[in-house]
Amino acid sequence: MPPKLNPTTTVTVFTRHAADCRHAQDRYYRGKDCACTKWLYIYENGKGRRMTANTRTWKDAEAAAMKERLRLDPVETEKRRLAGLDTARNLHGGPVTVKDALEQWVRGLKAQTYSTSRSYKAFVGKVTR
Numbered sequence: 001m002p003p004k005l006n007p008t009t010t011v012t013v014f015t016r017h018a019a020d021c022r023h024a025q026d027r028y029y030r031g032k033d034c035a036c037t038k039w040l041y042i043y044e045n046g047k048g049r050r051m052t053a054n055t056r057t058w059k060d061a062e063a064a065a066m067k068e069r070l071r072l073d074p075v076e077t078e079k080r081r082l083a084g085l086d087t088a089r090n091l092h093g094g095p096v097t098v099k100d101a102l103e104q105w106v107r108g109l110k111a112q113t114y115s116t117s118r119s120y121k122a123f124v125g126k127v128t129r
Contacts (some may be wrong), residue, residue: 009044011068013061032058040065044072099128
């Protein structure tokens with residue numbers, strides 16, 4: 001039995017049909033005989049988003065949807081938090097600090113001009129003082 005989510009959260013599987021698929025014209029075809037890519041539509045907090053299920057089989061896509069539903073389930077989230085599994089960890093195993101997160105953010109910025117990267121580094125310096 002799927003977990004009960006709050007009324008504003010849904011996770012559904014849909015197919016993005018290839019141009020040469022025989023079901024390409026039927027946008028809402030949900031049959032399981034199609035080998036086109038499967039996606040998840042996630043609606044939560046008044047916003048919808050799509051993410052790939054990384055599969056072409058309906059069964060695997062449903063498994064990915066169930067995994068996402070469990071991730072969004074408030075009861076399961078609280079269980080993970082109480083078990084200590086939901087806290088972020090840094091490379092050394094300790095909790096992630098704001099300074100660690102900001103430094104990782106700056107390292108992840110690519111193709112920035114010199115002045116932009118200086119501005120970001122100055123911001124990190126001000127926040128972490």
